[in-house]
Amino acid sequence: MSAEPRLDALFQALADPTRRSLLSQLARGPASVSDLAQPFDMALPSLMGHLRKLEDAGLIETRKDGRVRTCAIVPEAFTPVRGWLDEQRALWEGRLDRLDDYVTRLMKERQNGH
Amino acid sequence: MSAEPRLDALFQALADPTRRSLLSQLARGPASVSDLAQPFDMALPSLMGHLRKLEDAGLIETRKDGRVRTCAIVPEAFTPVRGWLDEQRALWEGRLDRLDDYVTRLMKERQNGH
DNA sequence: GAGATAGTTAGCCATATTCCTAACCAAAGG
DNA sequence: CCTTTGGTTAGGAATATGGCTAACTATCTC
Numbered sequence: 001m002s003a004e005p006r007l008d009a010l011f012q013a014l015a016d017p018t019r020r021s022l023l024s025q026l027a028r029g030p031a032s033v034s035d036l037a038q039p040f041d042m043a044l045p046s047l048m049g050h051l052r053k054l055e056d057a058g059l060i061e062t063r064k065d066g067r068v069r070t071c072a073i074v075p076e077a078f079t080p081v082r083g084w085l086d087e088q089r090a091l092w093e094g095r096l097d098r099l100d101d102y103v104t105r106l107m108k109e110r111q112n113g114h
Numbered sequence: 115m116s117a118e119p120r121l122d123a124l125f126q127a128l129a130d131p132t133r134r135s136l137l138s139q140l141a142r143g144p145a146s147v148s149d150l151a152q153p154f155d156m157a158l159p160s161l162m163g164h165l166r167k168l169e170d171a172g173l174i175e176t177r178k179d180g181r182v183r184t185c186a187i188v189p190e191a192f193t194p195v196r197g198w199l200d201e202q203r204a205l206w207e208g209r210l211d212r213l214d215d216y217v218t219r220l221m222k223e224r225q226n227g228h
Numbered sequence: 229g230a231g232a233t234a235g236t237t238a239g240c241c242a243t244a245t246t247c248c249t250a251a252c253c254a255a256a257g258g
Numbered sequence: 259c260c261t262t263t264g265g266t267t268a269g270g271a272a273t274a275t276g277g278c279t280a281a282c283t284a285t286c287t288c
Binding site: 012020023027028029073075078081087089091095 | 118121122125126128129130131134137138141142143187189192195196198199201202203205206209
């Protein structure tokens with residue numbers, strides 16, 4: 001199964017400042033929808049929409065207790081994002097390593113050529 | 115200056131599979147627009163649009179030589195993305211550390227209470 | 229200079245996204 | 259049982275996004 005759809009959802013969830021703020025709040029600990037809404041000048045259904053998008057991406061999970069819905073971050077859900085970034089870093093660093101190897105060999109050949 | 119607009123642009127640039135594929139190609143080394151376009155079944159202006167978005171976000175830079183535009187990745191441009199992820203990890207790990215401290219103190223108090 | 233190649237610009241279309249208000253539902257408190 | 263509180267659903271508006279085609283421009287090759 002390709003990771004692409006998951007990465008789509010993850011990066012798309014992170015592509016909005018409101019959702020990143022929500023995640024930062026939840027990184028400090030679980031919170032109710034009302035608690036999360038307080039710092040924002042936004043209608044509740046709009047904020048609920050953002051939470052829904054984070055949940056659909058798997059970055060948070062929510063639980064209803066009575067009339068209160070509590071949200072919590074899912075730390076391991078960030079792993080594919082970090083993984084993709086690490087892959088890119090490995091790719092360009094590998095390119096630098098190959099260049100370094102090449103230059104090192106070239107220098108030795110020049111020394112041996114004398 | 116807030117990092118938010120930069121993070122918006124960065125995450126939005128990464129939120130599309132075509133653009134992530136382009137970045138993976140460029141992580142292997144610079145490439146011309148034509149080279150980059152080959153793996154995609156997409157009209158050239160559409161692909162150019164994606165490259166423009168990556169450039170606007172600062173993730174790539176491009177240079178025109180004659181009729182060929184060459185693109186190259188900008189590795190350091192990913193730093194704010196990693197930084198934000200590290201911040202979130204520090205937040206929830208800090209919460210775990212505080213919990214751990216709390217539990218450790220609670221255990222000691224119980225021992226001393228006897 | 230004509231033809232080919234690489235890329236650019238403009239305009240359009242369909243879909244997605246973000247936000248709103250209004251109305252409603254479920255659960256708690258008095 | 260009524261009121262309050264916390265959240266949910268529905269529908270709409272404005273904007274953004276991702277793709278297309280057509281036409282064009284700039285550069286290279288012969």
